[in-house]
Amino acid sequence: MTPDQYLKNYIDGKLVPPQSGQYLDNVNPATAEIYSYLPDSEAADIESAVVAAEKAFPGWSKTSLQERSRLLSRISEIIGQNLTAFAEAESIDAGKPVSMATTIDIPRAQENFKFFATAILHFSSEAHHMVGQAINFTLRQPIGIVGCISPWNLPLYLFTWKIAPALAAGNCVVAKPSEVTPMTAYMLSKACIEAGLPAGVLNIVHGLGPKAGQPIIEHPKIKAISFTGGTETGRRIAAVAAPMFKKLSLELGGKNPNIIFADCDFEEMMKVTLRSSFANSGQICLCGSRILVERSIYDKFKAELVKRTESLVVGNPAADETDLGALVSQAHLEKVSAYIRLAKEEGGTILCGGERVPMTGDFKNGYFLRPTVVEGLSYDCRVNQEEIFGPVVTIMPFDTEEEALSYANSTRYGLSATVWTKDITRVNRMSEKLEAGVIWINCWLLRDLRTPFGGVKNSGVGREGGLEALRFFTAPKNICMKY
Numbered sequence: 001m002t003p004d005q006y007l008k009n010y011i012d013g014k015l016v017p018p019q020s021g022q023y024l025d026n027v028n029p030a031t032a033e034i035y036s037y038l039p040d041s042e043a044a045d046i047e048s049a050v051v052a053a054e055k056a057f058p059g060w061s062k063t064s065l066q067e068r069s070r071l072l073s074r075i076s077e078i079i080g081q082n083l084t085a086f087a088e089a090e091s092i093d094a095g096k097p098v099s100m101a102t103t104i105d106i107p108r109a110q111e112n113f114k115f116f117a118t119a120i121l122h123f124s125s126e127a128h129h130m131v132g133q134a135i136n137f138t139l140r141q142p143i144g145i146v147g148c149i150s151p152w153n154l155p156l157y158l159f160t161w162k163i164a165p166a167l168a169a170g171n172c173v174v175a176k177p178s179e180v181t182p183m184t185a186y187m188l189s190k191a192c193i194e195a196g197l198p199a200g201v202l203n204i205v206h207g208l209g210p211k212a213g214q215p216i217i218e219h220p221k222i223k224a225i226s227f228t229g230g231t232e233t234g235r236r237i238a239a240v241a242a243p244m245f246k247k248l249s250l251e252l253g254g255k256n257p258n259i260i261f262a263d264c265d266f267e268e269m270m271k272v273t274l275r276s277s278f279a280n281s282g283q284i285c286l287c288g289s290r291i292l293v294e295r296s297i298y299d300k301f302k303a304e305l306v307k308r309t310e311s312l313v314v315g316n317p318a319a320d321e322t323d324l325g326a327l328v329s330q331a332h333l334e335k336v337s338a339y340i341r342l343a344k345e346e347g348g349t350i351l352c353g354g355e356r357v358p359m360t361g362d363f364k365n366g367y368f369l370r371p372t373v374v375e376g377l378s379y380d381c382r383v384n385q386e387e388i389f390g391p392v393v394t395i396m397p398f399d400t401e402e403e404a405l406s407y408a409n410s411t412r413y414g415l416s417a418t419v420w421t422k423d424i425t426r427v428n429r430m431s432e433k434l435e436a437g438v439i440w441i442n443c444w445l446l447r448d449l450r451t452p453f454g455g456v457k458n459s460g461v462g463r464e465g466g467l468e469a470l471r472f473f474t475a476p477k478n479i480c481m482k483y
């Protein structure tokens with residue numbers, strides 16, 4: 001399962017070059033050097049993928065659940081057997097620590113296939129009896145050809161989170177990974193070939209959003225779109241797909257509050273808050289980037305957060321001791337750095353971080369940024385309202401539960417929220433009133449794959465996870481039989 005220098009599309013069961021013969025540079029963010037090339041695909045490549053998917057659909061949709069389950073399990077096994085190769089490739093492509101890719105990204109990609117390989121065996125439909133008159137039963141049929149588009153922050157993890165349920169439910173898939181991190185999706189193509197997945201069932205096309213992603217959205221034969229990425233991209237996708245009456249699942253940005261009450265388990269909260277602030281350099285849509293702290297423990301919290309943040313090791317993604325690797329791209333480094341400048345303009349104080357890390361040798365041009373803590377900003381300034389998606393958190397004191405809630409709910413986003421408290425009645429009050437699709441109490445990123453996942457407000461529409469995903473990727477058909 002080796003990474004290659006020239007990546008290929010996976011269409012109709014084969015690895016093929018882009019029809020135009022054009023390639024894009026793939027940069028290693030830790031060294032800022034081009035290390036491989038990915039297909040610069042366009043509408044013609046998407047068309048070939050759709051033709052292949054259309055040809056494969058009659059067979060795949062009628063394949064027994066047991067056989068679909070066996071094939072998905074086999075893909076999961078192959079990912080597991082190649083864990084190290086996948087993890088190293090993910091680290092080079094995304095700049096993230098190998099330790100993170102080895103313990104989180106790749107095991108989760110493996111788990112996604114395993115989970116939906118078994119979930120489909122337990123997915124059932126309802127019957128509704130009209131006493132003395134009729135019986136209704138509901139078929140849950142695959143939709144047909146579906147499009148899956150994923151981002152760069154958790155490349156294989158999020159790509160497979162969409163593909164696995166789509167395939168399990170009997171659909172054929174045209175998928176596009178992010179052009180910023182294409183390598184593990186390419187390696188997944190090889191895993192699918194090794195597993196014996198029938199040709200055309202899954203097609204992976206590489207390339208830019210507007211050039212290779214947009215034709216997926218626009219294609220009349222692609223009936224559903226599952227997308228994770230930026231809110232503005234989601235808006236553009238909805239504008240095209242909604243008038244075509246496509247089914248849409250959009251997982252978009254977040255600006256999540258981490259609300260800390262004085263009665264919490266301080267040590268546990270500190271340990272987890274460090275992770276929820278800076279895991280994957282803050283490039284996770286679930287990171288808690290706005291930290292709201294009850295005033296009585298604010299000074300103690302601030303001192304402790306700054307001390308622990310300064311002790312984080314930023315550097316070589318391959319080294320065991322590294323906590324934060326490089327940001328994913330130069331463009332993203334510039335975006336995050338611009339928000340740090342804005343924080344100062346808006347009256348904030350940088351308590352630690354705020355600059356690039358001076359590196360030497362191979363890494364001297366890499367996109368390394370020190371984890372940054374900012375205080376003194378108002379809850380409604382741009383830095384506290386817009387998604388930064390980097391290793392930057394703001395801290396703010398609050399006096400009452402109502403005040404914390406109003407700050408927490410003040411953004412246009414509503415993905416997740418974390419609350420730290422031992423007071424169970426407060427937990428219930430807060431959980432009911434927080435405007436978010438995912439709430440963590442005294443924990444963060446603790447995920448059961450059966451639970452619904454997604455946001456409210458501008459964080460998206462639809463839910464992924466467990467049966468929600470299988471429902472999204474199937475169309476219910478009610479059959480009413482009179483006695």
Ligand code: TXE
Pocket residue numbers: 149150151152153176177178179207208209210212213214215217228229230231233234236237251252253254284285335387388389
């Ligand atoms: O994402 P894009 P970008 C946020 C984060 C980040 C910002 C922009 O704040 O700074 O979004 O990141 C494909 N039709 N998140 O620009 O563009 C694209 O090729 C079809 C949050 O990198 O949304 C890629 O495969 N597809 C986030 C995918 O969409 C299109 C994760 C995501 O890219 C397309 C990433 C089009 N017109 C960024 N344009 C999260 N919620 O986890 C782009 N794409």
